Amino acid sequence: MLDILIIMNNYFHDVATATLLASAVILWVLYRRASREGPQDVAFLARAYPALTRFANIALAWVIIGGIPRAITFNTHDLGAMRGDLVPAIVVKHVVEVAAVVAGALMWRAVRRMVMSDTQHGRDGSA
Numbered sequence: 608m609l610d611i612l613i614i615m616n617n618y619f620h621d622v623a624t625a626t627l628l629a630s631a632v633i634l635w636v637l638y639r640r641a642s643r644e645g646p647q648d649v650a651f652l653a654r655a656y657p658a659l660t661r662f663a664n665i666a667l668a669w670v671i672i673g674g675i676p677r678a679i680t681f682n683t684h685d686l687g688a689m690r691g692d693l694v695p696a697i698v699v700k701h702v703v704e705v706a707a708v709v710a711g712a713l714m715w716r717a718v719r720r721m722v723m724s725d726t727q728h729g730r731d732g733s734a
Contacts, residue, residue, distance in 0.1 A: 613684050616673050623669035624704045630663040631711030638718045653722045663715070670708070 637655055641648040677685070685697060 610684070613676060613680050617677050617684060620670065620673035620677050621704075623666045623673060624707070627663055627666040627670060627711060628707045630659050630666065631707070631714055634659050634663075634718055635714050638714070638721065641721065649721070652718070656718065656722045660715070663711070667708075 634656070637648075637652045641652040
């Protein structure tokens with residue numbers, strides 16, 4: 608039974624990472640459009656930002672919380688369940704996941720600055 612719970616946790620940990628990446632990509636697309644277009648797109652970004660942030664925060668919490676048992680059981684359930692020739696693939700997977708989380712965090716900071724700056728200066732399209 609414990610093995611099943613660990614495998615499910617690992618699956619949901621990967622799903623949470625993908626969710627975090629997906630929300631960052633959506634935010635990036637909205638950010639790029641708002642950077643090129645007018646105040647109405649900045650206003651849309653400002654309205655979408657809180658919901659996307661909540662979504663990403665929940666996913667990030669699961670990545671962190673679900674990562675604890677995953678790290679503890681990594682040798683037995685991730686590496687131990689694999690053929691030796693697949694180890695490089697799992698290493699690449701984790702490198703890509705970490706890079707996605709870092710890139711997403713950097714994008715979030717840039718968008719937060721844009722949203723806060725535009726709403727503080729009255730350019731949120733609400734006028």
